[in-house]
Amino acid sequence: MVVYLAGKMVIGSSKKVVADPIEEVRRICALVVDDDPLVRRIHGMLLARYGLETEAAENGKEAIDLFLSGKTFDLVLMDMEMPVMDGLQATQRLRGMGVSSMIVGVTARGLEAEKEAFMATGLDACCVKPLNAEAVISVLDELAKKLL
Amino acid sequence: MRRILRAVVLLQVQNTCQIPIGQNHPPPPFKFLPTLSSLSSILNTRTQQIPLPFLPFSAIKHPRKLLKFESFPYFPIRVGFLFPLTGFYKKFGKTGLPVWMLGLSVDRLRADMNRLLALLFHQGVLDEQFLQLQQLQDESSPNFVSEVVNIYFHESEKLLRNLRALLVDKEFSDYKKMGVHLNQFMGSSSSIGAKRVRNVCVAFRAASEQNNRAGCLRALELLEYEYCYLKNKLHELFQIEQQRILAAAVRYPVQHHHHQPNNP
Numbered sequence: 001m002v003v004y005l006a007g008k009m010v011i012g013s014s015k016k017v018v019a020d021p022i023e024e025v026r027r028i029c030a031l032v033v034d035d036d037p038l039v040r041r042i043h044g045m046l047l048a049r050y051g052l053e054t055e056a057a058e059n060g061k062e063a064i065d066l067f068l069s070g071k072t073f074d075l076v077l078m079d080m081e082m083p084v085m086d087g088l089q090a091t092q093r094l095r096g097m098g099v100s101s102m103i104v105g106v107t108a109r110g111l112e113a114e115k116e117a118f119m120a121t122g123l124d125a126c127c128v129k130p131l132n133a134e135a136v137i138s139v140l141d142e143l144a145k146k147l148l
Numbered sequence: 149m150r151r152i153l154r155a156v157v158l159l160q161v162q163n164t165c166q167i168p169i170g171q172n173h174p175p176p177p178f179k180f181l182p183t184l185s186s187l188s189s190i191l192n193t194r195t196q197q198i199p200l201p202f203l204p205f206s207a208i209k210h211p212r213k214l215l216k217f218e219s220f221p222y223f224p225i226r227v228g229f230l231f232p233l234t235g236f237y238k239k240f241g242k243t244g245l246p247v248w249m250l251g252l253s254v255d256r257l258r259a260d261m262n263r264l265l266a267l268l269f270h271q272g273v274l275d276e277q278f279l280q281l282q283q284l285q286d287e288s289s290p291n292f293v294s295e296v297v298n299i300y301f302h303e304s305e306k307l308l309r310n311l312r313a314l315l316v317d318k319e320f321s322d323y324k325k326m327g328v329h330l331n332q333f334m335g336s337s338s339s340i341g342a343k344r345v346r347n348v349c350v351a352f353r354a355a356s357e358q359n360n361r362a363g364c365l366r367a368l369e370l371l372e373y374e375y376c377y378l379k380n381k382l383h384e385l386f387q388i389e390q391q392r393i394l395a396a397a398v399r400y401p402v403q404h405h406h407h408q409p410n411n412p
Contacts, residue, residue, distance in 0.1 A: 035332070036303070036332055036335055036336055036339070037299055037303065038296060038299045038300050038303060038336045038339050038340070039335060039336070039339050041295070041296055041299060042281070042284075042296060042339050045284050045289065045292060046284065049284060081328070081331055108331055108334055108335040108338065109331075129335055129338060129339065130277055130280075130335075130338050130339040132277070132280055133280065133283075
């Protein structure tokens with residue numbers, strides 16, 4: 001199986017070219033979990049710019065329901081503060097369900113104590129909102145290492 | 149005869165065609181030019197100063213003579229309905245600004261946009277996050293920035309109403325709820341690069357964490373002021389951009405190539 005990224009067979013900034021496709025090709029799927037429609041739109045566009053297929057969820061419970069419905073995502077951008085179910089609870093539940101997707105926490109606050117508490121729930125990384133192109137590339141680099 | 153013609157021209161000016169802005173319409177042909185309001189803004193003239201729309205038809209045939217009539221606007225005028233197949237229509241039916249004059253407005257509008265953006269950056273109203281949004285806009289999402297900004301306006305006005313409703317209540321004590329609204333407002337403002345609005349939200353949140361109602365009220369007034377200023381300036385920016393797109397479309401009309409089967 002070959003990972004198809006950003007329209008070309010390249011990975012992150014290393015420009016490593018993968019061999020020709022063998023059997024099947026699939027796009028990387030990402031889930032943006034945020035109660036703010038503005039952030040969902042911007043982060044979705046940022047990820048789509050790098051060739052990812054994106055879906056969105058308004059809170060942690062919707063994200064869990066998506067996974068329970070059988071959908072799989074390679075990358076989850078999880079907001080910390082959300083109504084119904086926040087990012088910390090959602091991340092804990094997902095890890096408890098055995099979800100091994102890369103989960104990156106995003107928070108509007110940059111407080112270290114809060115970030116550490118968020119990381120302790122099972123995140124792979126934690127970034128400050130809003131994400132920019134450099135942050136997304138760094139996340140995709142980590143994701144590529146995890147997938148390959 | 150000239151009086152009759154003048155009356156007809158005045159009637160037609162009132163019924164000039166409207167070119168919709170912000171929609172994907174094909175660029176208008178040479179005869180149908182922008183309406184009075186958009187044309188006057190492009191030419192940077194005030195509507196009240198524009199004299200009666202009577203065109204000296206002889207000037208149309210000789211572009212250099214147009215320089216004498218710089219202060220006169222040119223309206224989309226259709227006289228062809230009176231004389232559809234006569235030589236009069238064929239000779240005098242084409243009216244409006246010549247294309248070479250319209251081209252000048254595109255560069256001017258682009259300069260106005262850049263000047264306004266530079267001012268907003270200099271004032272600290274916007275930061276580099278706004279530039280990131282502009283970089284995400286491309287041919288596949290040509291209205292991305294305006295869509296995102298409209299979502300921001302919609303959400304922000306909801307949050308401002310909620311904040312005001314909380315503070316107006318004399319028995320208000322739910323500072324935690326206020327903090328939730330403020331966090332959302334901060335996050336949205338950071339996402340579009342609204343730096344000054346975000347900074348006021350930070351101060352507002354500090355006052356709410358201290359349960360300082362008077363401080364919160366002052367911060368809310370300042371927040372509403374900064375938000376209104378930002379909204380007005382962004383509206384102005386998008387208006388100039390729409391005029392620039394319109395002027396560029398009229399300058400470069402779409403060429404319809406008719407494919408002939410015999411030619412490869």
